[in-house]
Amino acid sequence: MKLTSYCNRIIEYSFYALFFFVPLVFSGNTSELFEFNKMWVTFGLTIIIATTWLAKMLLQKKSIVKRTPLDIPLMLFLISQIISTIFSLDTHVSLWGYYSRFNGGLLSTIAYIILYYAFVSNLEVRHILKSLKASLIAGLLVALWGLPSHFGADPTCFVFRGNFDTSCWTDAFKPTVRAFSTLGQPDWFAAYLAVLIPVAMGYFLKHQASGIKNHGKNKTILLTSCFLLLISLFYVDLIFANARAGFIAFWVVNIFFWIVLFWKKILPQNVLVKSLIMLNACFLLLTFVFGSPVTQINNLTLPSLSTAHQPPTHSSTSQTGQSQTATDDQTGITDSGKIRLLVWHGAIDAWRANLQNTLIGTGVETFAFAYYQYRPKAHNLTSEWDYLYNKAHNEYLNYLTTTGIFGLGTYLAFLGLFIFLSLNVIAHFPLQLPAHDKSLETKHWKLEILPVALLCAWLSILITNFFGFSVVIMNLFLFLIPVWLLMLTGKISAEQTTDQQTVSPTALQWTGIVILIIVACYLLLGLFRYWYADSAYALGMNLDHVDQFQQAYPQLLQAVSTEPDEPVYKDELSLNLAALSVLLYQQKDTKNGQQFANNAIILSNQVVSAHPNNVVFWKNRVRVLYTVAQGDTPHQKQYYQAALQAIQQASDLAPTDAKTWYNYGVLTGQTGNVQKAIQILQHTIYLKPDYRDAYFALGTFYHQLAVDKNGAVVNETMQQKAIQTYQYILDHISPNDPDVKKSLQEWNTNVSQ
Numbered sequence: 001m002k003l004t005s006y007c008n009r010i011i012e013y014s015f016y017a018l019f020f021f022v023p024l025v026f027s028g029n030t031s032e033l034f035e036f037n038k039m040w041v042t043f044g045l046t047i048i049i050a051t052t053w054l055a056k057m058l059l060q061k062k063s064i065v066k067r068t069p070l071d072i073p074l075m076l077f078l079i080s081q082i083i084s085t086i087f088s089l090d091t092h093v094s095l096w097g098y099y100s101r102f103n104g105g106l107l108s109t110i111a112y113i114i115l116y117y118a119f120v121s122n123l124e125v126r127h128i129l130k131s132l133k134a135s136l137i138a139g140l141l142v143a144l145w146g147l148p149s150h151f152g153a154d155p156t157c158f159v160f161r162g163n164f165d166t167s168c169w170t171d172a173f174k175p176t177v178r179a180f181s182t183l184g185q186p187d188w189f190a191a192y193l194a195v196l197i198p199v200a201m202g203y204f205l206k207h208q209a210s211g212i213k214n215h216g217k218n219k220t221i222l223l224t225s226c227f228l229l230l231i232s233l234f235y236v237d238l239i240f241a242n243a244r245a246g247f248i249a250f251w252v253v254n255i256f257f258w259i260v261l262f263w264k265k266i267l268p269q270n271v272l273v274k275s276l277i278m279l280n281a282c283f284l285l286l287t288f289v290f291g292s293p294v295t296q297i298n299n300l301t302l303p304s305l306s307t308a309h310q311p312p313t314h315s316s317t318s319q320t321g322q323s324q325t326a327t328d329d330q331t332g333i334t335d336s337g338k339i340r341l342l343v344w345h346g347a348i349d350a351w352r353a354n355l356q357n358t359l360i361g362t363g364v365e366t367f368a369f370a371y372y373q374y375r376p377k378a379h380n381l382t383s384e385w386d387y388l389y390n391k392a393h394n395e396y397l398n399y400l401t402t403t404g405i406f407g408l409g410t411y412l413a414f415l416g417l418f419i420f421l422s423l424n425v426i427a428h429f430p431l432q433l434p435a436h437d438k439s440l441e442t443k444h445w446k447l448e449i450l451p452v453a454l455l456c457a458w459l460s461i462l463i464t465n466f467f468g469f470s471v472v473i474m475n476l477f478l479f480l481i482p483v484w485l486l487m488l489t490g491k492i493s494a495e496q497t498t499d500q501q502t503v504s505p506t507a508l509q510w511t512g513i514v515i516l517i518i519v520a521c522y523l524l525l526g527l528f529r530y531w532y533a534d535s536a537y538a539l540g541m542n543l544d545h546v547d548q549f550q551q552a553y554p555q556l557l558q559a560v561s562t563e564p565d566e567p568v569y570k571d572e573l574s575l576n577l578a579a580l581s582v583l584l585y586q587q588k589d590t591k592n593g594q595q596f597a598n599n600a601i602i603l604s605n606q607v608v609s610a611h612p613n614n615v616v617f618w619k620n621r622v623r624v625l626y627t628v629a630q631g632d633t634p635h636q637k638q639y640y641q642a643a644l645q646a647i648q649q650a651s652d653l654a655p656t657d658a659k660t661w662y663n664y665g666v667l668t669g670q671t672g673n674v675q676k677a678i679q680i681l682q683h684t685i686y687l688k689p690d691y692r693d694a695y696f697a698l699g700t701f702y703h704q705l706a707v708d709k710n711g712a713v714v715n716e717t718m719q720q721k722a723i724q725t726y727q728y729i730l731d732h733i734s735p736n737d738p739d740v741k742k743s744l745q746e747w748n749t750n751v752s753q
Contacts, residue, residue, distance in 0.1 A: 003055075003059050003505065004056055004059050004060060007052045007053070007055055007056040007059070008056070008122060008123075010048065010049075010052045011049050011052050011053060011056075011118060011122045011123065012122075012123060012127055012130075014045045014048050014049045014052070015045075015049070015115075015118075015119060015123065015127070015131055016130060016131060016134045017045055017134075018041075018042065018045050018115070018476065019131050019134045019135040019138060019476065020134040020135075020137065020138045021041055021138070022038050022041055022042060022138075022472055022473050022476065023038075023135075023138045023139065023142050023182060023183065023192060023473050024138055024141060024142060024145075024182050025037050025038055025041050025182070026038075026156070026182050026184070028159070028160045029535040029538065029539075030531070030534050030535055030538050031099075031100050031534050031537055031538040031541065032100035032101065032184075033184060034182065034183060034184025034185075035100070035101045035102070035103060035184060035471055035472060036100055036101070036102065036534065037531075038103075038471070038472040038473065039097075039101070039102040039103050039108060039472050040102075040527055040530075040531055042108075042111060042472055042476070043107070043108075043111060043527055044524060044527055046111040046114055046115055047520050047523050047524055047527075048520065048524075049114070049115065049118045050114050050118065051516050051517065051519070051520035053118050053121070053122060054516055055512075055513050055516050055517075056122070058509050058512045058513060058516075059505060059509060059513075064121050064122065065117055065121050066117070066120045066121045066492065066493065068116075068117075068120055068483070068486065068492050069417065069421055069486065069491055069492070070414060070417060070418060070482060070486075072413075073410055073413035073414040073417055074113060074116070074414055076410040076413065077109075077407070077410035077411055077413075077414055078109065078110070078113055079410075080360070080403050080404075080406040080407040080409075080410050080411075081106050081109050081364055081403060081407065082106065083360050083406070084360050084361050084363055084364045084402065084403040084404065084406075084407055085106045085363065085364050087356065087360055087363065088362070088363025088364060088366055089362050089363045089366045089369050089370070089613040090363060090366055090369065090611055090613055090614055091363070092565075092567065092610075092611065093105070093363070093364075093365050093366055093611075093614075094106055094363045094364035094365055094366060095107060095364075097364075097365045098365045098367075098368065098390045098391075099566075099568045101390070101471075103470065103471055103472045103475060104364070104365050104398075104469075104470065105364060105365050106364055108472075108475070109364075112475055112476065112478075112479040113479065115476070115479065115480060116479045116480060116482075116483055119480060119483050120483045120487065120492055124487075125446065125487055125488060128484045128487060128488065129446075131480075131484070132199060132484075135196065135199070136196065136199065136200060136203070136230070139192070139193070139196040139200075139234065140230060140233070142181050142182050142183070142189075142192070143181070143193070143233045143234055143237045144233070145181045145182055146175070146179045146180065146181025146182070146189060146237050146240070146241075147179075147233070147236070147237060147240070149166060149175035149176065149179050149180075149181070150175065150176060150179045150240040151176070152165055152166055152176050153165060153166075154166045154168070154169070154175050156168065156182070157169070177242065178240075178241060178242040178243070179237060179240040179241050179242075180241065181237070183471070183473070185471075186241040186242060186243045187241070187243045187245060187246060187464070187467075187468045188468075188471045188473075188474070189237070189241045189243070189246075190238055190241035190243035190245065190246020190247065190249075190293075190464070191243075191245070191246050191249070191460070191461065191464035191465075191468070191471075191474055192473055192474065193234045193235075193237055193238045193241070193246065193250075194238065194246045194247075194249045194250040194253070194457075194460040194461075194463075194464060195457040195458075195460055195461060195474070195477050196234055196457070197231055197234045197235060197238070197250055197254075198250075198253055198254070198257055198453045198454075198456035198457045198460070199453050199454065199457050200227055200230050200231045200234060201227075201231060201254075201257065201279060201453060202449050202450050202452070202453030202454075203227050204224055204227040204228060204231060204275065204279065205261075205267065205271075205275055205449050206449060206450075207220055207223035207224045207227065208220070208224055208267075208271055208274070208275055209267050209271060209449070228278070228279070228282065231279065231282070232282055232286060235250075235282070235283055235286055236286055236290060238250060239286065239287065239290045239291060239292065239293070240290070241293075242293045243293055244293045244294055244467070245463065245464045245466075245467035245468055246293075246460075246464055247292065247293045247294060248294070248463065249460040249461075249463035249464045250460060252459075252460075252463060253456035253457070253459050253460045253463075254280075254283075254456070256456055256459065257452060257453070257456045258272075258276055258280075260426055260452050261449075261452065264426065264429040264430075264448070266429065266430075266448045266449060266452070267449075287301060288300075288301050288302055289301075289302055290302075290303070291303040291304065333383045334382040334383040334384065338382065339379075339382050339384055339393075340393050340394070340467070342376050342378055342379045342382065343371065343379075343389055343392055343393050343394075344392065344393075344394055344397050345376050346371050346374045346375045346376050346379070347367070347370075347371065347392040347394070347397040347398070347400065347401045348397065348400075348401075349374035349376075350362060350367075350370040350371060350373060350374040350401045351397075351400050351401045351404065353373075353374065356404075357370075357401075357404060358404055358405060359404045359405055359406060360403060360404040360406055360407070361399075361400070361401060361402045361403040361404035361406075361407055362401060362402055363402060364402055364403060364407075365390075365402060366402055366613075367389070367390055367391055367392055367398055367401055367402055368388060368389065368390035368615075368616070369613050369614060369615060369653070370401050370402065371389050371392070371401075372615045372653055372654040372657060373653060373654070373655065375654070375656045375657065376656065377656050377687055379656070380656070380658045380687050380688035380691075381688065381689070381690065385658065385688065386658075386659050388616070391468075391469040392469070393467070393468055393469060394465075394466055394467065394468075394469070395465035395466065395468070395469050395470055396408060396411075396412070396465070396466065398469055399411050415462065418458075418482045419459075421486065421491060422451070422455045422485060425451065425485075425489045425491065426451075426452065426455075429447075429448055430447070430448065431447045431448065431489060431490065446488055447488065447489065450488060451485050451488050451489050454481050454484055454485045454488075455485060457477065457481060458477065458478070458481040458482070458485075461474055461477060461478050529562055529563065530563055530566075532562060533558070533559045533562035533563040533566065533569065534559070536555045536556070536558040536559040536562065537555070537556065537559035537568070537569050537572060539552075539555045540552040540553070540554075540555030540556035540558075540559060540572065540573075540576065541556075541572050543555065544556075544572065544575065544576055544579070547579075549576055549579045549580050549583065550580065550583075552576050553576055553577075553580060556569065556572055556573040556576050557573065559572075559573070560573050567606075567607045567610060567611055567614075567617065570603045570606060570607050571603075571604070571607050571616075571617055571620050573603055574599075574600045574601075574603035574604040574607065574620070574621075574624050575600075575620060575623060575624055575627070576600075577596045577597070577599050577600035577603065578596075578597065578600040578623070578624045578625075578627040578628045579627055580596050581593045581594070581596035581597035581600060581627075581628055581631050581632070582627060582628070582630050582631035583631075584596060584631070585631030585632060586631070593631055593632065594632065597628040597631065597632055600624050600628060601624065601625070601628065601642075604617075604620070604621045604624045604625075607621070608621055608646075608649075613653065615650055615653040615654045615657075615660075618646055618647075618649050618650040618653060619647075619650050619660065619663075621643075621646040622643050622646045622647045622650065622663065622667070625639045625640075625642045625643035625646060626639070626640070626643050626667070629643070637671070640667065640670065640671045641671065643667055644664075644667055644668065644671060647660065647663055647664045647667055648664065650664075651664050656687055657687075658684055658687040658688035658691055658694070661680060661681075661683055661684040661687060662681070662684045662691065662693060662694045662697070664680050665677045665678075665680035665681035665683075665684055665694070665697060665698075666681075666697050668680055669697070669700075669701050669704075674701050674704055674705055675705075677697075677701050678698060678701050678702065678705075681694050681697055681698040681701065682698065685698065690732075690733055692729055692733045692734050692737070695725055695726075695728060695729050695733065696726070696729065696739065696740065698725050699721075699722045699723075699725035699726045699729075699740075699743075700722075700743075702718050702719070702721040702722035702725060703718070703719065703722040703743075703747065705718040706718035706719035706721075706722055707719070719747070722747070723744065723747065726740045726743060726744055727744075
């Protein structure tokens with residue numbers, strides 16, 4: 001077999017692996033279980049595909065890059081990402097993507113575009129069908145994996161801990177409430193299923209149509225039954241994901257699917273009517289039995305009706321009793337739609353802040369830093385007031401904020417042109433069979449039904465991206481479904497690439513191939529090294545979180561030594577060293593305690609100097625300096641002053657972040673400037689009027705100004721302010737707060753004395 005044939009096989013099976021393994025892969029060893037590993041598999045297979053493609057060009061002594069109708073918007077989009085990365089708030093983040101996700105960074109965009117051109121330049125229509133089959137098989141496994149988690153038996157927990165339950169997840173992840181399978185998040189799981197269901201529906205119709213002409217009745221019934229079961233499984237999991245965006249996206253494209261089929265009369269009317277009734281009756285029945293993520297629909301389903309006559313349960317007052325100004329009065333959880341509107345408002349404010357942001361944005365994947373600077377004050381009154389938002393939860397606004405008009409404009413041009421081409425193709429149904437393709441088994445299937453199904457699958461991505469953001473598998477579909485549809489409908493030539501090759505490669509060709517292999521191995525080794533460093537970092541970080549600092553130290557040191565250019569590792573190591581320095585001081589080991597403290601500060605200096613716009617690093621620097629001060633008491637004042645400078649920088653980068661201002665106020669008071677601390681805390685409660693801790697600290701500082709060193713009240717005005725502040729907590733925020741009640745009792749005792 002010619003070497004070019006081997007290259008074709010490698011490219012072909014790498015694509016199958018891409019669509020099969022990416023949805024399935026996850027690892028408990030990494031800092032992010034799902035997306036990190038999916039991105040790394042995508043990077044690895046992209047390197048293999050690109051290397052093989054280049055080797056094929058060397059062997060054939062020509063460029064093998066097919067032109068497509070989407071070339072111009074794709075290249076302009078890539079240019080916009082490069083420019084935005086160059087002028088980014090944080091070039092490292094823009095290049096790699098926000099740490100742990102990585103999807104969306106410049107490197108990931110380059111990978112997706114390489115895959116786009118690699119497929120169209122090297123593969124044929126038959127490979128599209130095999131890629132779809134690989135996707136459906138993977139989808140079947142993903143759906144089966146996620147199904148039992150809804151009933152309290154999660155296979156992931158069995159893999160991680162050996163327990164076939166949901167105990168491995170925290171309260172923030174409840175698969176019994178919202179299933180997420182191997183995708184890692186319910187919205188991503190639902191978006192993935194919303195892509196696969198239209199494709200499976202297309203296969204269902206294929207076998208319905210094939211049964212008319214080619215197959216026997218029994219075979220048709222068997223095949224259609226199998227796909228009906230597959231579609232039902234996907235739809236049940238879609239319900240269990242409990243994600244409104246994915247559910248709505250499916251129903252929108254489902255309606256569009258049937259409108260197109262009936263409009264263009266792609267199949268005989270009796271077949272279409274029968275299929276329409278069969279599939280949609282199934283969807284409606286499953287919705288009635290299992291419920292719906294949409295409240296208005298769910299009120300009419302069996303789960304809701306069965307509980308309608310049960311006595312209502314009233315939730316007890318929360319431990320903090322926080323005022324739910326912007327939250328649900330019963331649950332204390334803000335509606336996600338309200339939060340999204342606030343995030344979108346901040347995204348638009350960040351975009352229009354200055355000319356550079358307007359044109360090219362703040363930098364690819366730098367939304368977390370941009371949003372902190374323009375975060376609406378009202379966000380502090382939501383249940384997610386202290387969450388870090390590294391995405392706009394709207395793919396289009398995310399591009400607008402981070403890559404400006406240029407980035408969003410070229411992205412929309414890519415989407416819009418493909419929609420135009422697709423609708424133009426549909427308008428000209430029925431299409432003619434391509435003369436070169438003799439393998440078309442059913443004209444209606446490959447030329448009409450499948451393209452409509454693919455367009456519906458692709459349109460569902462646009463809808464779910466409007467209410468969320470893309471992940472690895474969704475971006476693979478976003479960039480490759482256009483290739484598939486255009487190849488199927490003849491908009492891109494699907495003729496087989498000729499395997500022109502000399503009888504035996506020349507020495508120069510062999511040299512080029514060897515160099516390519518060496519470069520590919522180096523890149524793959526780099527990916528593995530990064531993955532290994534992340535695994536060490538994940539273990540060290542988890543040990544830090546349970547105060548096992550000594551055990552965490554070698555792991556974090558390994559991460560930094562393996563990937564010294566990754567600031568996240570240095571940042572965590574600096575926190576670890578600071579904690580260890582305190583332990584050493586407590587053990588009277590002053591020399592090593594000082595050494596660890598110095599190393600912690602040096603690392604922190606390196607991180608914030610290289611990444612001055614990353615508010616997270618500045619916050620952690622405050623933690624480092626404050627922690628070190630607890631051990632090195634002779635230099636405590638010096639460290640406190642440095643921590644104050646750091647927290648002030650953090651407050652400049654996050655001017656509406658109530659928690660940052662609270663820490664700023666407390667630290668200012670601890671350094672002796674109580675009057676300024678009071679001013680800062682007053683600003684804090686202006687930002688978040690229901691902030692219990694800020695009121696408590698404010699009352700404490702009022703009391704400090706009210707008493708002398710013996711505890712006697714010498715300033716009655718300040719004492720009354722302290723009492724009023726604490727009373728406000730009891731009246732409006734936390735009625736049974738034990739700390740507040742205890743302090744008030746002690747103060748009353750002191751006053752009476």
